Amino acid sequence: MMAERRIEQTADGSHTIFIPELGEHYHSIHGSINESLHVFIENGLKRVRASKIRILEVGFGTGLNALLTCLNSQSSESQIYYESWEKYPLKPEEYQILNFADYLGGNHRLLLQLHEAPWEVPSQITDHFTLIKRAGDIRNFNSDHLFDLVYFDAFGPAIQPDLWSTAVFSSIAQTLEDEAILVTYSVKGQIRRNLKEAGFRATKVPGPKGKREITVAFYG
Ligand SMILES: C[S@@+](CC[C@H](N)C(=O)[O-])C[C@H]1O[C@@H](n2cnc3c(N)ncnc32)[C@H](O)[C@@H]1O
Numbered sequence: 001m002m003a004e005r006r007i008e009q010t011a012d013g014s015h016t017i018f019i020p021e022l023g024e025h026y027h028s029i030h031g032s033i034n035e036s037l038h039v040f041i042e043n044g045l046k047r048v049r050a051s052k053i054r055i056l057e058v059g060f061g062t063g064l065n066a067l068l069t070c071l072n073s074q075s076s077e078s079q080i081y082y083e084s085w086e087k088y089p090l091k092p093e094e095y096q097i098l099n100f101a102d103y104l105g106g107n108h109r110l111l112l113q114l115h116e117a118p119w120e121v122p123s124q125i126t127d128h129f130t131l132i133k134r135a136g137d138i139r140n141f142n143s144d145h146l147f148d149l150v151y152f153d154a155f156g157p158a159i160q161p162d163l164w165s166t167a168v169f170s171s172i173a174q175t176l177e178d179e180a181i182l183v184t185y186s187v188k189g190q191i192r193r194n195l196k197e198a199g200f201r202a203t204k205v206p207g208p209k210g211k212r213e214i215t216v217a218f219y220g
Contacts, residue, residue: 015098026061030210038208040065040151044183052079057151058138060086063114073128085134141171152184164191169198178220187213
């Protein structure tokens with residue numbers, strides 16, 4: 001897997017990555033930033049009412065969700081601990097040219113900081129944002145931490161069904177606080193059943209441009 005990857009522009013101007021071999025984009029072609037803001041920030045981060053928030057991400061990828069969360073923590077003055085799992089990290093020549101900062105206030109350095117942070121150890125990126133990137137397969141998930149929020153941003157279930165399994169959701173559930181939220185862009189029936197088996201109450205809410213609905217699931 002991960003033979004060839006290329007950077008493409010989405011409808012809101014922001015970049016995404018396309019894997020021709022899988023026919024899979026990292027984000028919606030209707031807008032990367034638009035999608036990430038809607039799914040993960042508006043329907044994930046902004047639903048958690050706490051000043052200290054521990055987030056688990058499945059799929060660090062371009063770092064867009066981490067970047068948006070970091071920027072949000074500065075304006076909301078919250079403290080974020082952000083753990084992100086990634087099996088196929090981007091190479092410097094890929095992440096260095098991503099254009100997200102052009103649409104988010106121009107701080108290109110911040111995205112580089114997220115990508116250049118060492119793996120497996122916590123990095124204090126800003127006063128509000130601590131990042132730890134875990135270089136591994138989410139099917140082997142383990143963590144010493146408890147989480148309030150999960151950004152489940154794996155490739156689509158048609159491509160990687162075993163990542164959306166009851167087993168993976170259950171291993172994540174073991175590290176969640178009661179009423180923790182898992183947010184993801186897929187509303188496929190099998191995924192919602194797997195979430196239910198793992199102890200979540202899955203609800204549907206309106207999706208971003210190009211997608212009717214997304215899933216917001218509550219644990220416990
Ligand atoms: C839909 S992309 C989204 C990535 C990221 N959140 C972003 O905004 O760019 C899915 C990500 O999951 C990663 N991934 C694929 N299989 C994985 C696995 N088994 N364990 C952890 N990450 C995986 C991919 O490499 C990719 O970066």
